Amino acid sequence: MTEPGGPTLAAKLNTLFTSIRPDAERQYTNKEVAAAVGCTPVMIGYLRSGQRDNPSINLLRSLEGFFGVPCGYLYVDDDPGLARRVDDQLAVLDRMVANGVMGIAQRASLVSAEGLAAVTKMLDAVIELERAREERDG
Structure with a gap:
């Protein structure tokens, strides 16, 4: 089987x-x-x-x-x-x-294409901030 x-x-x-x-x-x-x-x-x-x-x-x-x-x-x-x-x-x-990503994805499904584009830009900014902090803090 x-x-x-x-x-x-x-x-x-x-x-x-x-x-x-x-x-x-x-x-x-x-x-x-x-x-x-x-x-x-x-x-x-x-x-x-x-x-x-x-x-x-x-x-x-x-x-x-x-x-x-x-x-x-x-x-x-x-x-x-x-x-x-x-x-x-x-x-x-x-x-x-x-x-918790699934909860975010479920909520994102209720957002317009323009809203998703804005959320994506915000996430990209947060990712860059976290990368810079990791590099700084080593």
Whole structure:
């Protein structure tokens, strides 16, 4: 079901629950995901705990679709580096959430193009100030 020596289905699924969230404050529940993909919350729990590791291909594809990851992430495919690339992207997403960037991005989605241009200039100015301080303080 997974690459030899690679992350298990349970590990990949738990990574998705941790990284892909309905909002910054909480993770999806097994019940929410099960309802969206057409299975039971118990089955999601079994998959997450590793008690089951051979679901149907349709369920795997539904889970990938729900979490917005490429087809093949949850099972072995012709691209053995796929899981690694997706995991790298999820790690970036996790850092963004941890650093509050996602909240800023959500608010930025409500701003006009002109407002975003102004915010971008302000961020660039802050970055330059911080770089100069780091160089000065060594």
